[in-house]
Amino acid sequence: MAKYLFFHLSLTIFNLSAIALANMQASYGGGDENLPPFGTPPICPEAEAIVFSWVQTVIAEDPRMAASLLRLHFHDCFVNGCDASVLLDDNENFVGEKTAAPNVNSLRGFEVIDAIKSELESVCPQTVSCADILALAARDSVGLSGGPFWKVEFGRGDSISASKSAAQNNIPGPNSTVATLVTKFQNLGLSLRDMVALSGKFFFLFPLIFSFWLIVSRICEGGHTLGKARCTSFSSRLQTNGGSPNEGANQEFIESLKQLCSAPGSSSTLAQLDIVTPATFDNQYYINLLSGEGLLQSDHVLVTGDYQTREIVETYAVDPVAFFEDFKQSMVKMGSLKPPAGTQTVIRTNCRTVS
Structure with missing residues (x-):
């Protein structure tokens, strides 16, 4: 218990208390009447300290896990709101999201969430979804990797179903154009600035870890700052000298990628998403983009495909404080995405199953 109190104190120092904003009274979904209204203080006082302790431990053992936990939250919220549907295993009633192309054999960290949930159930049964x-794990992963902390409001419900088709359609791919990225974000009420901030070092996690497309090991782009991607996820950049895929790219950088990915069996070879500070959440990702060293096509188009996104990239490249502030605000917005109206939600005792 002493260690939990210590971590709780640490979180308080970073202003991470989960005291809710008084005006946030809407509950998630059509859910369980036992769920607290979204934005209320946590019913389990130890919750934040327990999550922080687990995240700190697993990141110390495997730094890649920071990006993985962040990506889990992202992939969850982009499919019918933040309802933990991404954690559900398939059953006789539905085929879940784990086998969707952006997720299969690429999402990881499920066992970490299982361990956290098990401890929370022993301390505060059926109170933390x-x-x-x-x-919470996403927030702490960013903070422990050098990024900002922010308040996480409690009261999200857990879905009793999942949708493979929604996961297939809603999560942007690594070769997305700016127009596609903007549309997918705007469909969820997220702005152009949110898109660039969340892409920056951690969120274009969608491009980040698709096993179908790549394997993730980074935390942000706001999501692409921490992590790695498979050669298969950026192969389109290596098939032409000049032209649309590489317009404005650093050709020495492109040649280095070709060498990395040219060996037999190199489709699974990993390249750093951020070659300068690969394990740190910072604004280096944006500096790399302006130097023509964006790894994924969906990264590169932020500076070549639209003048508005380029202006935001330029701002973040020279002003890390602005990036951190926008990233925090965008994370809060994304983390507040609700399931469709009328969706039943509960507090699952096992994150992998409904029962």
């Missing part, structure tokens, strides 16, 4: 755990 799996969706809230994902939000």
